Amino acid sequence: MADDLVFTTVFELFVAVGGTVVTTVLALFYLRRVRLERPAVGVFNGRDIAVLLCVLALLPTLYVVLAHWALTTFLAITFMASLSIGYRPVVRNQGLLWAGIGLLLGANIWMARTMLGTVLGWQLYWVETSVIVVLGACAVANLYVQGGMRLKHVARFALLLAVYDLVFTAVTPLTNELAQDFLGYPLDPSFGFRLGLFNATLGLGDLLIYSLFVAAAFKAYGRSAARFAMVVVVVFGAVIPATAPLLINFIDARADVVVPAQTFFGPGAFAAYLWLRHRYGRERTMKEFLASDDVVHAVVAATPAVAVEPVPAAPAAASAAIVD
Amino acid sequence: MFETGIRQLRLALGMVGGKRLNTRNLARLVGDALATLQEFGEPGADVQQLVDGPFADPEARDHLATRGIQRTAARLAQQSPFYQRRFAAAGITPGKLKLDELGAIPVTVKSELVERPAEFRCADTEVHLTTRTTGTTGKPAEVWLSKYEIDLWAGLGALSAVLRDELRPTDIMQVHSSSRATAAVHLDVGSCRLAGAGCRVLGIVPPDSALDGLTAGGATIMATYPSYLAELVVAARRRGLGPDDFPLRRIQVGGEVLSPSLKKAAYAQFGVESISDSFGMTEVIPVTARTCGQGHLHHDINTGYVEYLDLDTGEPARPGALATVVITPFFPYRDCMPVFRYDTRDVVRLLPDEPLTCEVSALPACGPLLGKADHLLRAGGEVVTGRQLTEAVEALPSEPWPGRYRASVHGGRLRLALPTSAVAGLSEADARAHFAAHGLDVAELTLVPDSEAVGLRPLRTDLHELTFAAGA
Structure with a gap:
C-alpha cells in the first residue's frame, strides 16, 4: 500500500506539473499573439467573480444529478462553445474549425465507448481528452483576461475557490463523487493519464484558474511577474497538492487521488498577488498591455464576431443643439 | 462583463x-461603456451596430419601423386626446397600421402644437419640465417633458457619445444655446453627468465671456449654433487668439446652416479635431440626425420613423427631389407630449437611388438641410434655398459672419439686401459675379447700413443674454 502511495504520488506529480505547465505556457503564447473578439461594451469586473462562483457552485451538482447522456451533451456544447470562440481567430477557415472541433469531440466520445478495455486504450483516451481540456482552458482563460479580468480578480477568485474546494472535498465529498462519476465517460473535464491501474487527473477548473493567474500576471506586470506566477502555480497548484497524499490520506478505495488543489493554491495565489501589487503597483490595462512589447504585434486578426447582443439603439448625437 | 450583458438584455x-x-439600467450601461474605454481604449468591434442599429438590411429596417409605428400609434390612440380624434377620423386601426398606410393620417403641423398643446399631452404621464422652441420661425411651441424621457434621452445620448468618443470623462463641455431651450440644456448636462464630464452652461453671452471659458476655462467641447460660432470666430480674431490658445477638441453645432467657409474658419481658429453639424428639434427629440463625411444627413431611425414628403404633393418624394422631413418619434422614446407624423418643414434634397459609400452607410440618408419650406424662393424657375443664400453670403471675401441678408423675389427675379460691409471692396458687378458663381442670379442688390444688419434676418445668436460682468 505504501509503495502504491509513493507511486501514485509521483505519478500524480508528473501529471499535475505537466498539465499545469503545458496549459499555462499555451495560454501565455496565445495571449501574446492572438486577439479575441470582444463585445462592444463590457469589461470583466469584481461582480463577475460572484457570477462565476455561483455558476461554479451549481455546476458540479448539475453534473451529479444529470443523466450521463445529458451530461455528455452538456459538456459537448460547453467544449464546442469554448473551442469555437477561442480558436476562431486562429483557424480562419470556419469549416475547418468546426470540422476540427467535431473530430476532437467525436473521437473522444467514440474512444470512451470503445477503447477503455485496455491500458493503452485508456492512455489514448486520456491524451485525446487532455488535448481538448488544455485547448479549452487556454481559450477560456484568454477570453476572460482579454475581456479585462485583472490579477486582482483572479487572486480573489482563487481565494474563494480555496474555501469552496475544501468544503466540497473534505466536508461534502462532491468533488470525490464527481471524479469517480466522470471516470471513463466521454469528455471528462480533466487533464489526465493512466499507468497500470492508476488514473491521475487534474480538473479543468484547476487548469483554468492556473492559466488565468499566469496570464493575468503577465498582462498586469509583464514577463518577470509571469515567471513568478508560473512558479507559484507549479508549487501551490501542482507540487503541493500532488504530494499532499503522502501527508494527508485523501486516497479512496480505487486509489484515484482526489485532493482539494485550490485549497493549497488559493492562499498562495492571493499572497503572490499582494506581493506583486506591492512591488509593481497598479496593474496595466489591456490597452497598455497591447501597446507594450510583451505582445507579438503580428497578431492573428480576429474574424467578424458572432451576432451582437440585442441591444437598444441610441440617438445619433448626444448633445446636438436642439432647436425649432 | 456578465452584468453588462444582462443590462443590455434588459434594455433589449x-x-x-x-x-x-x-x-x-441605462445609466449603468454608460458606466460600463466608460469602464470598457478605460480598459481597452476603444469599444469592441460591434460598436457601430450597437449605436446605429442593425439597419443595413432594408427588411429589418421596415420591420422595426412597422413595430415602432404600431406601438406608438396604439398608445397615442389611448392616451393622447389629439391623436384619438385624428386616428378615428382617418379610420385606421393603430395597432395594425402599416407603413404604406401612413398617408391616410394627416401630418401634424407646428400651429396645431402651438394652439392646442394640452391635447397632445398623454394621460398616463406626469409633467416635469417644459421646454420651448426658440421661436425664430414663428410663435414658440411649449412642450412638456416627463422626468422619464429626460433621463432616457440623457442616458441614450451619453451612451452614444461615449461609444463614439464624442464625450470623455476628461472633457468639459461649454454650452451656448438659448436658456429657454431647456431640453437641449438638460440633455447636455445629463449626458455630461453620466459620462463623468464637466459641463459649463453659459447661454448666448457676450462672445468675450465665451472665449474666456474656451481658453482659461479649459473647455474641450463646445455646443452652440452656427451663428454664435461665427461671432466667436470674429471675436477670437479680434483678440488675436489662435488654435494654441484653445484646448477645444470638438465643436458641435445645429439649428442653423453651417456654411463651408465658416466651418473652415472655425477649424483654423480653434484648432479642433472635428466640427459636427447635427439636426435636433424640440418637438421630435430624441430623433436626431448627423452629417457624415460626405455631407449626407443621416437621421437616427432607431428611435423614430422618418419620411421625406414631396413639397407639392405630400406623397413620398422621389430620388433627387426636394422634400420636407416628417418625423414620428417612437414610444417608449417619447413619452409626455409625443407627435405623430410631425412635419418639421425642414427641406432636404433626396439622394440619387444608389448605394451609400460613407462611414454610416448602414443608415439611410438624404442631402443636407436646405432651410425651412416656408422660406424657399422661386426665382427664374429655380428654387432658391436658405442654405444657398447663407453659403454664398458667408463666402464673400469680407467674411461677413454670421451672414446677414434678406432675400425676396419680385417679378420672378431675386432681390438681395446685404449690409454695406459685406461687399466692401467689391464692385456691384463683382458681387453679382460672386453670387452667380454660387448659382444665384441676383437681379437687384441693395445695401443697408451695418447698423441695420441685425434686422435683415433673425439668427439664434441674437438671443443675447446679459451678464453683469459684460455690463461693467
Whole structure:
C-alpha cells in the first residue's frame, strides 16, 4: 500500500506539473499573439467573480444529478462553445474549425465507448481528452483576461475557490463523487493519464484558474511577474497538492487521488498577488498591455464576431443643439 | 462583463416589449461603456451596430419601423386626446397600421402644437419640465417633458457619445444655446453627468465671456449654433487668439446652416479635431440626425420613423427631389407630449437611388438641410434655398459672419439686401459675379447700413443674454 502511495504520488506529480505547465505556457503564447473578439461594451469586473462562483457552485451538482447522456451533451456544447470562440481567430477557415472541433469531440466520445478495455486504450483516451481540456482552458482563460479580468480578480477568485474546494472535498465529498462519476465517460473535464491501474487527473477548473493567474500576471506586470506566477502555480497548484497524499490520506478505495488543489493554491495565489501589487503597483490595462512589447504585434486578426447582443439603439448625437 | 450583458438584455427586452425602459439600467450601461474605454481604449468591434442599429438590411429596417409605428400609434390612440380624434377620423386601426398606410393620417403641423398643446399631452404621464422652441420661425411651441424621457434621452445620448468618443470623462463641455431651450440644456448636462464630464452652461453671452471659458476655462467641447460660432470666430480674431490658445477638441453645432467657409474658419481658429453639424428639434427629440463625411444627413431611425414628403404633393418624394422631413418619434422614446407624423418643414434634397459609400452607410440618408419650406424662393424657375443664400453670403471675401441678408423675389427675379460691409471692396458687378458663381442670379442688390444688419434676418445668436460682468 505504501509503495502504491509513493507511486501514485509521483505519478500524480508528473501529471499535475505537466498539465499545469503545458496549459499555462499555451495560454501565455496565445495571449501574446492572438486577439479575441470582444463585445462592444463590457469589461470583466469584481461582480463577475460572484457570477462565476455561483455558476461554479451549481455546476458540479448539475453534473451529479444529470443523466450521463445529458451530461455528455452538456459538456459537448460547453467544449464546442469554448473551442469555437477561442480558436476562431486562429483557424480562419470556419469549416475547418468546426470540422476540427467535431473530430476532437467525436473521437473522444467514440474512444470512451470503445477503447477503455485496455491500458493503452485508456492512455489514448486520456491524451485525446487532455488535448481538448488544455485547448479549452487556454481559450477560456484568454477570453476572460482579454475581456479585462485583472490579477486582482483572479487572486480573489482563487481565494474563494480555496474555501469552496475544501468544503466540497473534505466536508461534502462532491468533488470525490464527481471524479469517480466522470471516470471513463466521454469528455471528462480533466487533464489526465493512466499507468497500470492508476488514473491521475487534474480538473479543468484547476487548469483554468492556473492559466488565468499566469496570464493575468503577465498582462498586469509583464514577463518577470509571469515567471513568478508560473512558479507559484507549479508549487501551490501542482507540487503541493500532488504530494499532499503522502501527508494527508485523501486516497479512496480505487486509489484515484482526489485532493482539494485550490485549497493549497488559493492562499498562495492571493499572497503572490499582494506581493506583486506591492512591488509593481497598479496593474496595466489591456490597452497598455497591447501597446507594450510583451505582445507579438503580428497578431492573428480576429474574424467578424458572432451576432451582437440585442441591444437598444441610441440617438445619433448626444448633445446636438436642439432647436425649432 | 456578465452584468453588462444582462443590462443590455434588459434594455433589449424593454424595447421589444414596447414598455418604458429602465433609465437606471441605462445609466449603468454608460458606466460600463466608460469602464470598457478605460480598459481597452476603444469599444469592441460591434460598436457601430450597437449605436446605429442593425439597419443595413432594408427588411429589418421596415420591420422595426412597422413595430415602432404600431406601438406608438396604439398608445397615442389611448392616451393622447389629439391623436384619438385624428386616428378615428382617418379610420385606421393603430395597432395594425402599416407603413404604406401612413398617408391616410394627416401630418401634424407646428400651429396645431402651438394652439392646442394640452391635447397632445398623454394621460398616463406626469409633467416635469417644459421646454420651448426658440421661436425664430414663428410663435414658440411649449412642450412638456416627463422626468422619464429626460433621463432616457440623457442616458441614450451619453451612451452614444461615449461609444463614439464624442464625450470623455476628461472633457468639459461649454454650452451656448438659448436658456429657454431647456431640453437641449438638460440633455447636455445629463449626458455630461453620466459620462463623468464637466459641463459649463453659459447661454448666448457676450462672445468675450465665451472665449474666456474656451481658453482659461479649459473647455474641450463646445455646443452652440452656427451663428454664435461665427461671432466667436470674429471675436477670437479680434483678440488675436489662435488654435494654441484653445484646448477645444470638438465643436458641435445645429439649428442653423453651417456654411463651408465658416466651418473652415472655425477649424483654423480653434484648432479642433472635428466640427459636427447635427439636426435636433424640440418637438421630435430624441430623433436626431448627423452629417457624415460626405455631407449626407443621416437621421437616427432607431428611435423614430422618418419620411421625406414631396413639397407639392405630400406623397413620398422621389430620388433627387426636394422634400420636407416628417418625423414620428417612437414610444417608449417619447413619452409626455409625443407627435405623430410631425412635419418639421425642414427641406432636404433626396439622394440619387444608389448605394451609400460613407462611414454610416448602414443608415439611410438624404442631402443636407436646405432651410425651412416656408422660406424657399422661386426665382427664374429655380428654387432658391436658405442654405444657398447663407453659403454664398458667408463666402464673400469680407467674411461677413454670421451672414446677414434678406432675400425676396419680385417679378420672378431675386432681390438681395446685404449690409454695406459685406461687399466692401467689391464692385456691384463683382458681387453679382460672386453670387452667380454660387448659382444665384441676383437681379437687384441693395445695401443697408451695418447698423441695420441685425434686422435683415433673425439668427439664434441674437438671443443675447446679459451678464453683469459684460455690463461693467
